[in-house]
Amino acid sequence: MRYMLLIYNNPATYETFSEDERNELFGEVDRIVGELTESGEWIGGEGLADASTAKTVRVRGDVPAVTDGPFVEAKEQLAGYCIVDCETVDRAVEIAASWPDAKHFAMEVRALMSGGEPEM
Amino acid sequence: VTVEDLLHRLAPQVLGALVRRYGRFDACEDAVQEALLAAALQWPVEGEPDNPSAWLLTVASRRLADQLRSEGARRRREEAVATEVPAGEAVDEDDTLTLLFMCCHPALSPPSQLALTLRAVGGLTTAQIASAFLVPEATMAQRISRAKQRIKATAIPFAMPPEPERSERLRVVLHVLYLIFNEGYIATSGPDLQRSELTREAIRLTRAVHALLPDDGEVAGLLALMLLTDARRPARTHADGTLIALAEQDRGLWKQDYVEEGIALITAALAEATLGPYQLQAAIAAVHDEAPRAQDTDWPQILALYELLARVSPNPMVTLNHAVAVAMVNGPQAGLDLLATLDADERMAAHHRLDAVRAHLLDMAGEHDAARAGYRTAARRTTSLAERRYLEARAARLAG
Numbered sequence: 446m447r448y449m450l451l452i453y454n455n456p457a458t459y460e461t462f463s464e465d466e467r468n469e470l471f472g473e474v475d476r477i478v479g480e481l482t483e484s485g486e487w488i489g490g491e492g493l494a495d496a497s498t499a500k501t502v503r504v505r506g507d508v509p510a511v512t513d514g515p516f517v518e519a520k521e522q523l524a525g526y527c528i529v530d531c532e533t534v535d536r537a538v539e540i541a542a543s544w545p546d547a548k549h550f551a552m553e554v555r556a557l558m559s560g561g562e563p564e565m
Numbered sequence: 566v567t568v569e570d571l572l573h574r575l576a577p578q579v580l581g582a583l584v585r586r587y588g589r590f591d592a593c594e595d596a597v598q599e600a601l602l603a604a605a606l607q608w609p610v611e612g613e614p615d616n617p618s619a620w621l622l623t624v625a626s627r628r629l630a631d632q633l634r635s636e637g638a639r640r641r642r643e644e645a646v647a648t649e650v651p652a653g654e655a656v657d658e659d660d661t662l663t664l665l666f667m668c669c670h671p672a673l674s675p676p677s678q679l680a681l682t683l684r685a686v687g688g689l690t691t692a693q694i695a696s697a698f699l700v701p702e703a704t705m706a707q708r709i710s711r712a713k714q715r716i717k718a719t720a721i722p723f724a725m726p727p728e729p730e731r732s733e734r735l736r737v738v739l740h741v742l743y744l745i746f747n748e749g750y751i752a753t754s755g756p757d758l759q760r761s762e763l764t765r766e767a768i769r770l771t772r773a774v775h776a777l778l779p780d781d782g783e784v785a786g787l788l789a790l791m792l793l794t795d796a797r798r799p800a801r802t803h804a805d806g807t808l809i810a811l812a813e814q815d816r817g818l819w820k821q822d823y824v825e826e827g828i829a830l831i832t833a834a835l836a837e838a839t840l841g842p843y844q845l846q847a848a849i850a851a852v853h854d855e856a857p858r859a860q861d862t863d864w865p866q867i868l869a870l871y872e873l874l875a876r877v878s879p880n881p882m883v884t885l886n887h888a889v890a891v892a893m894v895n896g897p898q899a900g901l902d903l904l905a906t907l908d909a910d911e912r913m914a915a916h917h918r919l920d921a922v923r924a925h926l927l928d929m930a931g932e933h934d935a936a937r938a939g940y941r942t943a944a945r946r947t948t949s950l951a952e953r954r955y956l957e958a959r960a961a962r963l964a965g
Contacts, residue, residue: 489701
């Protein structure tokens with residue numbers, strides 16, 4: 446089963462981290478991605494540019510309205526995601542718990558929809 | 566026979582011959598893959614060689630020698646390989662079963678078992694397997710190389726398992742083939758071609774096992790189950806990919822040759838072999854497939870088969886289907902009573918299938934509000950797009 450791990454963090458808090466703390470965080474992420482690649486569970490992932498650079502698009506009556514900023518205004522914003530393929534949701538939760546942002550902010554684990562369902 | 570079919574059939578034989586001669590399963594497997602790729606490029610252009618398996622064995626042996634040389638392997642082995650290139654020699658033994666036992670060794674994780682089986686026994690490329698499982702090629706390559714490392718590290722021998730373990734190990738092999746089939750049978754959207762390749766491959770490999778073990782009832786049962794299930798493929802989805810329930814399928818679209826072959830297999834197995842869960846599931850599928858119209862289905866016979874299956878191999882999924890059969894024979898309330906026994910089961914409590922089946926039985930009982938709510942809950946809980954659309958449509962039909 447494939448899961449998306451959504452990484453939430455607060456850029457303001459993140460800015461208070463020292464250089465060492467940030468390096469540690471990045472090192473930790475590299476290590477986890479390396480482990481997941483090695484185990485054959487890593488499907489992919491990306492970090493997102495700051496939410497302040499987001500554009501939110503709404504079409505009303507065929508007229509698109511574009512506003513600056515994220516869809517939901519909140520202190521915590523979606524900062525990135527990864528997709529893993531693992532055997533159980535417990536394993537996906539375990540991976541999320543090991544991600545450094547889980548310590549400071551939160552990770553959300555969501556199953557990906559698949560095309561169909563076996564009937565046998 | 567296309568070149569690809571021929572290569573898939575020869576792959577395990579060539580790999581078996583190579584491993585038998587030189588050991589080193591991991592290196593041999595890489596070498597055979599390279600030989601298969603070379604053949605796939607050359608044969609369609611230059612024509613098939615007179616002895617295709619000998620050609621593959623020669624090319625694979627050379628690749629293996631190159632690989633061992635570049636690894637700086639021990640001189641003795643290197644020379645042995647380089648001088649023993651078995652040009653023109655034919656493959657004399659069918660190692661398909663030995664390879665299957667190796668690839669489905671319990672020391673490997675299920676995803677590794679599936680991937681390695683498809684590559685080493687099925688002769689599929691890593692790219693084909695990756696696209697069938699909807700993962701990047703690098704991810705699939707990693708799973709395969711990890712599986713091979715594990716085989717090396719745990720010194721899994723290239724040999725049939727000893728007699729006392731054999732039937733238990735055969736269960737694992739059959740389960741892996743069943744999972745490959747299921748992965749391919751998962752319907753509709755997405756790259757359907759690659760997916761149907763998996764069902765075809767699962768049927769082909771199970772057929773090969775059945776040819777080697779014709780007296781094993783469960784092998785015959787699994788092959789029959791696959792054929793009787795895949796027979797319905799042309800009828801089970803609308804053009805837009807939405808699922809069609811068994812009762813509403815156009816049975817004229819079912820693949821009649823698969824139905825006939827499946828029924829013949831399961832009839833013979835039930836008469837002669839020791840009963841097992843695949844045979845019972847195939848027998849149930851056969852009863853469905855024999856009915857010209859949904860209303861002709863022999864539900865009392867299906868119910869009797871589920872009662873046996875619940876005894877032989879009790880699990881919550883069997884109970885779900887058993888409850889439907891009970892409802893068809895003894896009315897929806899009797900089915901709902903059986904379903905209620907699953908409420909305490911942690912594995913099922915939040916499972917969308919329990920909600921979906923309960924909604925179906927409530928629907929039968931005329932409790933439309935409760936049925937609609939159940940279909941909606943199930944639709945929210947499923948991770949299958951096709952099933953979500955199906956369940957939402959059922960709920961909408963009751964909204965009237």
